[in-house]
Amino acid sequence: MPCGSAPRGTRAPPLGRLPSGGRSSAPASSLTARSGRQQRPYAAMSEAEVNPKAYPLADAQLTKTLLDLVQQSCNYKQLRKGANEATKTLNRGIAEFIVMAADAEPLEIILHLPLLCEDKNVPYVFVRSKQALGRACGVSRPVIACSITIKEGSQLKPQIQSVQQAIERLLV
Numbered sequence: 001m002p003c004g005s006a007p008r009g010t011r012a013p014p015l016g017r018l019p020s021g022g023r024s025s026a027p028a029s030s031l032t033a034r035s036g037r038q039q040r041p042y043a044a045m046s047e048a049e050v051n052p053k054a055y056p057l058a059d060a061q062l063t064k065t066l067l068d069l070v071q072q073s074c075n076y077k078q079l080r081k082g083a084n085e086a087t088k089t090l091n092r093g094i095a096e097f098i099v100m101a102a103d104a105e106p107l108e109i110i111l112h113l114p115l116l117c118e119d120k121n122v123p124y125v126f127v128r129s130k131q132a133l134g135r136a137c138g139v140s141r142p143v144i145a146c147s148i149t150i151k152e153g154s155q156l157k158p159q160i161q162s163v164q165q166a167i168e169r170l171l172v
Contacts, residue, residue: 053111054102054126056170063127065166066099067136069159070146074138076156078149081137083110086147090116096148096160097123097167101130104144113145123167 050057058066073079078096080089089095090113098117100110117124127133130142137143148160 050102050128051107053107054100056124056167057102057126057128058167058170062125062163062166062170063132065163066125066127067132069148069156069163070099070133070136071138072159073148073156074136076151076154078151078154078156079137080147080149081139081143083113083145086113086145087116089147089149090120090122093120094149095120095122096150097125097164098145098147099133100124100126100145101133101143102126102128103130110145123164123171125167125170 070079080086086095086098086100090098095117098113100113104110114124116122130144133146134141134143137146154160
């Protein structure tokens with residue numbers, strides 16, 4: 001019998017699978033404990049924990065105004081959700097402004113958007129929570145970036161312009 005092989009009549013489980021049918025008997029809480037990452041609710045995140053690359057970061061008042069406008073623009077069909085869609089609106093020249101989540105992990109997956117925004121002269125801003133941005137976008141999943149788009153004759157135009165001015169004041 002070759003060295004390291006199972007005795008005749010028994011089979012070793014295939015590599016990468018557990019004999020119990022692929023499911024671990026360990027509770028889920030111990031799996032997150034082993035991964036080394038702490039799971040904390042968003043409310044526990046402090047000012048110091050926001051990535052410094054997420055600039056300009058909206059304050060609480062501007063965040064509320066932004067999320068309200070995002071929700072309204074969703075109703076008026078002037079919203080594109082997701083980093084890919086936001087990139088497309090920038091390239092097509094139909095973006096009014098871009099909202100990004102500062103807690104995207106890793107943040108680098110959306111850091112191409114500020115560069116594009118600066119090339120196209122489109123205002124952009126970060127909000128703290130991707131969960132809150134997702135709720136404002138009207139979906140049940142977190143959203144890391146969204147774009148408010150141009151629409152002729154839109155009733156939201158005055159609100160969009162006031163938010164654009166507030167974002168530009170952050171950048172100065």
